[in-house]
Amino acid sequence: MTDDPLDLSELDPSRDRARWEARIAAVTSQALTRRQRRFSVGDQLVAWARPALAVAASLAIAAWGSAWAFGGNAPVAAQRTDPALELARWASSGELPATPQLLQLVGDAHAGH
Amino acid sequence: MLSDEATSALVHRARRGEPAAFEALVRAYLRPTYAVALAIVGRPADAEDVAQDALVLAFERLDSCREPGRFAAWLLQIARNQAKNWLDRRKLRDVPADDGGAEPIDPAAQPDAGVERRGLLRALWALRPAEREVVLLHDLEGWTHGEIAAALGISEVHSRQHLFQARQRLRAALGAAAEGEA
Numbered sequence: 001m002t003d004d005p006l007d008l009s010e011l012d013p014s015r016d017r018a019r020w021e022a023r024i025a026a027v028t029s030q031a032l033t034r035r036q037r038r039f040s041v042g043d044q045l046v047a048w049a050r051p052a053l054a055v056a057a058s059l060a061i062a063a064w065g066s067a068w069a070f071g072g073n074a075p076v077a078a079q080r081t082d083p084a085l086e087l088a089r090w091a092s093s094g095e096l097p098a099t100p101q102l103l104q105l106v107g108d109a110h111a112g113h
Numbered sequence: 114m115l116s117d118e119a120t121s122a123l124v125h126r127a128r129r130g131e132p133a134a135f136e137a138l139v140r141a142y143l144r145p146t147y148a149v150a151l152a153i154v155g156r157p158a159d160a161e162d163v164a165q166d167a168l169v170l171a172f173e174r175l176d177s178c179r180e181p182g183r184f185a186a187w188l189l190q191i192a193r194n195q196a197k198n199w200l201d202r203r204k205l206r207d208v209p210a211d212d213g214g215a216e217p218i219d220p221a222a223q224p225d226a227g228v229e230r231r232g233l234l235r236a237l238w239a240l241r242p243a244e245r246e247v248v249l250l251h252d253l254e255g256w257t258h259g260e261i262a263a264a265l266g267i268s269e270v271h272s273r274q275h276l277f278q279a280r281q282r283l284r285a286a287l288g289a290a291a292e293g294e295a
Contacts, residue, residue, distance in 0.1 A: 006283055007252075031169045
């Protein structure tokens with residue numbers, strides 16, 4: 001029995017040259033469109049997310065480093081008392097603030113704005 | 114078939130969105146993708162649609178192709194999965210609900226197929242799936258056993274065995290059909 005190749009040309013999809021070329025063009029066009037659409041949304045988000053995260057991480061490290069370098073003190077803003085809360089506390093407790101406390105509070109409120 | 118290096122270069126260019134690279138890959142791999150799809154779905158027109166879907170999907174996921182030089186193997190696996198999904202959907206669509214799902218699919222039952230083509234499809238469908246893939250890639254696409262083995266994930270020896278079996282069985286089936294007509 002011979003083992004020559006079989007003639008399967010009846011199943012050759014490119015026998016109709018024009019139709020096959022149209023199929024190639026359709027696949028290429030569809031593939032390009034899908035890929036461009038995907039790249040324009042998903043991949044660009046990913047492309048931007050990485051540098052943005054890197055910048056955020058650098059800023060966080062820099063902030064932590066400077067806080068540590070200045071003796072581990074909490075940021076100035078965190079030390080300040082909220083003037084509104086302090087006034088409310090005095091009003092509710094009936095406690096009379098001393099003059100330096102009032103001046104301090106007014107100064108903080110001014111500095112806060 | 115393109116060399117691994119040429120394919121790899123085209124995949125890298127396609128990843129950058131170069132239309133010419135897309136077209137070159139489609140030109141090189143649409144036919145083998147069709148051959149693998151035909152081995153599973155059995156109807157040429159359906160196989161062309163499956164091959165188109167598989168290539169479009171592959172390009173969409175091109176970044177996940179870890180070895181661009183082995184693009185063919187990666188693509189043909191996508192084609193196989195697409196073809197199997199397509200076959201499942203066709204079985205659901207073609208078989209009536211009260212039929213028990215046992216109706217065989219006759220790939221030769223196409224109104225547009227010529228007599229020779231129908232006989233060939235019927236004979237092809239009687240082969241095992243692996244034999245169909247190998248004989249189509251070898252005798253229709255002209256791939257070597259090395260290329261077939263790499264793309265299908267089998268050994269060259271198996272590729273040769275599948276081809277030998279497929280040719281024997283196809284010749285026997287086509288010979289019997291010719292005698293029947295005479």
